[in-house]
Amino acid sequence: MSTRSPRPTAFTRLRRKLFTAVLAASVVVPLSGSEVPAPAPNRPPRGMTEARYAAVRQDILAAERMATGHGQSRRAAALRAMAEPGRRFLFFDGRDGGRSAEVFGDLAGAARVAVLVPGSDTGLGTYGRLRAGALALQRELGDRAAVVAWLGYRTPGTLGAAVLTTGRADGAVPGLRSFVHELGPGRVSLLCHSYGAVVCGRAAAGLGDVANIVLYGAPGTGTSGPLRTSAPVWAARGTGDWIANVPHVRLRLPFLTVGLGLDPVSPSSGARVFAAGDGGHSDYLRPGSLFLRNVAAIVSGRAPHA
Incomplete structure (x- = not known):
């Protein structure tokens, strides 16, 4: 009598591939969300108003100053661009990606x-x-x-x-x-x-x-x-x-x-x-x-x- 294992089904093969992918991916450093120091933002005013946009701009500038202080020149430059006059943000938080x-x-x-x-x-x-x-x-x-x-x-x-x-x-x-x-x-x-x-x-x-x-x-x-x-x-x-x-x-x-x-x-x-x-x-x-x-x-x- 043959002792050879039955051939895996397509579902089983797919399951194995996904399982392998999970294990392999778990040891790869993600490409997004790298940790860069940033301050906690303030709570901006509600509504789609200039006061809200101005308050969020101050949060962006605070994050830019912290990035500069930590030698994160590329992040600081990006944040200065985000804080330029005419750009409007409803919220901003530089932490956790x-x-x-x-x-x-x-x-x-x-x-x-x-x-x-x-x-x-x-x-x-x-x-x-x-x-x-x-x-x-x-x-x-x-x-x-x-x-x-x-x-x-x-x-x-x-x-x-x-x-x-x-x-x-x-x-x-x-x-x-x-x-x-x-x-x-x-x-x-x-x-x-x-x-x-x-x-x-x-x-x-x-x-x-x-x-x-x-x-x-x-x-x-x-x-x-x-x-x-x-x-x-x-x-x-x-x-x-x-x-x-x-x-x-x-x-x-x-x-x-x-x-x-x-x-x-x-x-x-x-x-x-x-x-x-x-x-x-x-x-x-x-x-x-x-x-x-x-x-x-x-x-x-x-x-x-x-």
Whole structure:
């Protein structure tokens, strides 16, 4: 009688690969969220007012002075740029990788607001990419809409173990829900990129009646079924985006659950899929891109190109 072990199923092979990935990633230093000394921020005034923007600017300058004192010249230069006249932040915290929310356009008077929720490897050290996308979107939308670049959580590193679980997303949920409620959900469209789609998926049930939820370049929704929301849910993926090769599963292992759930562009997610063009993972908000035109149409209440 043969004693050869049965061949592993596809599920078993995938489970082994994910388990190996977790172990390997756990010893890699994450690319985002490096520790840089920063002071605790003050509580700014409420509302979308110049007084609030001025108060947050003082928090940024305090962080710049501390970075300078610790010889962190690159961080100090980035913070000086963030504190320049004309830039407006609703909150800022330089600790634990950094948190901020920058406003583009007239937020107080805007009929529609797009909130960008970024994915992995986004922090104060790489903030320029998020800001560039927000600027491109605001230009595409025009003066009647505002854009907020919401860096409200410590994002995982692409090569870190945290990116394989919903843990960082779950930690971001209370802050995102509170921020959307402050803005007024009815005028807010959430645009959620990469791991940011997991954040939005986990937060969806408590966001209120937001105008739209758009998931793009997403490794998953963080859920096993359609999002629990009354808002229209949209999904897109560029044909050149490597994220299509990520397994869309959730597996319970002895010490944690690995995987980020449903593929939002699959029929089972219930999302409305629209065209994103042939760009890669970092190309969605590139000026002139098909995705940028389509997502601006969605935020503006128009139908995108299929």
